[in-house]
Amino acid sequence: MSAPAGGPAAAAAAPHLAILCGAGAFPLEVAADARRAGREPFLIGVVGSSDSAIEAYPHVWVRMGEVGKLFAALKGREVAELAIVGAMSRPEFSDLRLDWGAVKRAAELAQLFRRGDNGLLVGLAAIFEREGVRIVGAHEIAPRLVAPAGPLAARAPTPEDEADIAFGARLLEALSDFDAGQCAVVAAGRVLAIEAAEGTDAMLARVREMRQSGRLRLKGLAGVLVKAPKRGQDLRLDMPAVGPDTVAGAARAELRGIALAAGAVLIAGRERCIREADAAGLFIAGFSS
Amino acid sequence: MSAPAGGPAAAAAAPHLAILCGAGAFPLEVAADARRAGREPFLIGVVGSSDSAIEAYPHVWVRMGEVGKLFAALKGREVAELAIVGAMSRPEFSDLRLDWGAVKRAAELAQLFRRGDNGLLVGLAAIFEREGVRIVGAHEIAPRLVAPAGPLAARAPTPEDEADIAFGARLLEALSDFDAGQCAVVAAGRVLAIEAAEGTDAMLARVREMRQSGRLRLKGLAGVLVKAPKRGQDLRLDMPAVGPDTVAGAARAELRGIALAAGAVLIAGRERCIREADAAGLFIAGFSS
Numbered sequence: 001m002s003a004p005a006g007g008p009a010a011a012a013a014a015p016h017l018a019i020l021c022g023a024g025a026f027p028l029e030v031a032a033d034a035r036r037a038g039r040e041p042f043l044i045g046v047v048g049s050s051d052s053a054i055e056a057y058p059h060v061w062v063r064m065g066e067v068g069k070l071f072a073a074l075k076g077r078e079v080a081e082l083a084i085v086g087a088m089s090r091p092e093f094s095d096l097r098l099d100w101g102a103v104k105r106a107a108e109l110a111q112l113f114r115r116g117d118n119g120l121l122v123g124l125a126a127i128f129e130r131e132g133v134r135i136v137g138a139h140e141i142a143p144r145l146v147a148p149a150g151p152l153a154a155r156a157p158t159p160e161d162e163a164d165i166a167f168g169a170r171l172l173e174a175l176s177d178f179d180a181g182q183c184a185v186v187a188a189g190r191v192l193a194i195e196a197a198e199g200t201d202a203m204l205a206r207v208r209e210m211r212q213s214g215r216l217r218l219k220g221l222a223g224v225l226v227k228a229p230k231r232g233q234d235l236r237l238d239m240p241a242v243g244p245d246t247v248a249g250a251a252r253a254e255l256r257g258i259a260l261a262a263g264a265v266l267i268a269g270r271e272r273c274i275r276e277a278d279a280a281g282l283f284i285a286g287f288s289s
Numbered sequence: 290m291s292a293p294a295g296g297p298a299a300a301a302a303a304p305h306l307a308i309l310c311g312a313g314a315f316p317l318e319v320a321a322d323a324r325r326a327g328r329e330p331f332l333i334g335v336v337g338s339s340d341s342a343i344e345a346y347p348h349v350w351v352r353m354g355e356v357g358k359l360f361a362a363l364k365g366r367e368v369a370e371l372a373i374v375g376a377m378s379r380p381e382f383s384d385l386r387l388d389w390g391a392v393k394r395a396a397e398l399a400q401l402f403r404r405g406d407n408g409l410l411v412g413l414a415a416i417f418e419r420e421g422v423r424i425v426g427a428h429e430i431a432p433r434l435v436a437p438a439g440p441l442a443a444r445a446p447t448p449e450d451e452a453d454i455a456f457g458a459r460l461l462e463a464l465s466d467f468d469a470g471q472c473a474v475v476a477a478g479r480v481l482a483i484e485a486a487e488g489t490d491a492m493l494a495r496v497r498e499m500r501q502s503g504r505l506r507l508k509g510l511a512g513v514l515v516k517a518p519k520r521g522q523d524l525r526l527d528m529p530a531v532g533p534d535t536v537a538g539a540a541r542a543e544l545r546g547i548a549l550a551a552g553a554v555l556i557a558g559r560e561r562c563i564r565e566a567d568a569a570g571l572f573i574a575g576f577s578s
Contacts, residue, residue, distance in 0.1 A: 004396045028391070057427075075304075087309070167467070170467070171464075171467045171469070174464070174466065174467070175463070175464075175483075176458075177463065178456070178459070178460045178463070178480055179479070179480070180460070180480035180483065181480075181483070184485075185485075190468070190486070191467055191468070191469035191470075191485045192485055192486045193485045193486065193487065194469065194470070194483040194485050196473075196474075196480045196481055196482045196483050197479070197481045197482065197499055197504065197505055198482065198495055198499060198504070199504075202495070206487055206491070206495075210486055212489060215486065215487070215488075216486055
């Protein structure tokens with residue numbers, strides 16, 4: 001696990017922090033956990049995307065493409081670290097409302113928008129870093145939201161579950177060479193499902209359907225969801241995450257539990273995840289790779 | 290590719306051949322191709338499973354569990370080679386109608402039925418071989434039904450397609466270590482879907498859904514279905530196969546084509562596959578690993 005950002009005592013020394021907030025409640029969870037760790041984050045809301053609850057913090061609203069306004073706000077607050085948190089729907093370059101700060105960088109931005117999602121993010125991160133703003137991951141500023149090692153809910157994996165977790169972790173490691181697979185479901189040494197482009201929720205729904213249709217004949221709770229980042233994945237820009245939806249999907253698929261690479265997977269809605277896992281008799285556990 | 294069973298000239302020398310016919314038309318295709326290759330197969334129909342069209346050949350009907358009747362028929366015809374072809378739904382041991390030949394082997398059979406599907410097949414194959422009947426694969430007796438190297442339909446893969454095929458083949462090879470993945474869809478170096486327990490048709494339907502929902506934004510025909518056996522898979526007992534359903538699924542997913550490990554994947558309904566691939570503008574091509 002990365003070093004946490006420091007306790008309240010370290011707050012004065014920590015560089016000023018901003019959070020660029022994507023959709024949903026998760027950016028607010030990260031902000032709350034950063035505050036708990038002693039830092040007062042400055043929140044950047046994206047008009048039409050971010051939750052209005054960000055206004056409980058020092059904040060600014062920008063439209064997609066208002067790059068000049070964004071950089072001015074970061075400079076005004078002497079922000080030295082920025083986390084990009086939550087789902088952000090990728091705009092078309094032509095939909096951006098370019099302000100003067102963006103127009104100055106228009107050629108570069110247009111180039112970036114020709115890249116894939118990951119290439120776009122890497123390019124945007126480079127622009128921030130050139131302006132003196134270091135990009136940090138949610139896991140670096142909100143340590144409580146990161147999967148710890150060991151069990152998180154009431155149940156713990158059995159030795160058989162541990163064997164499935166280790167098998168799944170090796171499978172995901174092998175898939176890393178192909179830039180695929182953050183997730184798989186393994187039951188008693190058998191691979192039931194592997195995630196590619198469909199996403200974790202769809203993969204869990206598939207396991208459920210296979211059990212309901214009788215294609216998979218398994219008795220009682222069976223199988224473990226294993227989730228880990230790809231080898232070499234830049235956790236600052238793109239970190240695997242689970243949340244209450246993942247737990248609900250795993251419960252509907254009648255899995256035995258959820259195993260997460262410790263220190264490398266975010267848990268949104270941690271308390272609710274634990275509560276719902278306990279209700280369904282699932283374990284949630286971090287594993288060390 | 291394995292050596293074909295020999296042309297008509299070799300027929301007299303070839304050992305007597307039987308085909309244990311699972312459901313569907315594929316066993317009949319294999320029988321026809323074996324006959325074309327100069328061998329006259331003896332067909333074994335399973336009551337309630339096999340197509341009644343097997344009666345166009347020398348044949349016998351047996352019920353599940355009539356092991357004695359089956360072995361007597363094989364001995365009476367001096368059958369030395371047996372192919373098990375087509376889908377066979379796995380019965381429960383308690384549903385078998387055991388005749389005297391089965392009762393003599395009941396303890397052993399009951400053991401086998403405690404195994405997984407593959408273990409059961411391997412065990413049954415061993416029983417046949419002990420009786421002097423060698424188990425052969427459909428690919429050994431029906432060479433025309435096996436994917437050849439190179440294009441089979443009008444279109445051929447482009448160099449970009451070839452790169453996706455090689456990438457997908459390496460991916461499947463890596464998955465072999467986990468006894469998973471006979472199939473994947475790759476588009477321009479990106480893995481869109483990986484088959485585990487759901488089967489090829491379900492995986493293709495998923496790619497289609499992801500395109501329709503906009504989760505995957507791809508223009509025109511995109512992506513290649515790559516199919517190959519697992520490393521070490523016993524092709525005599527369990528050989529990957531495609532058919533008109535596969536072509537239809539690939540066409541609905543708007544793929545560019547289907548790539549099959551040459552010599553190691555069966556093609557059911559070959560003429561229809563080619564016709565429908567041509568109609569949809571897909572390639573079907575064998576690749577050498």
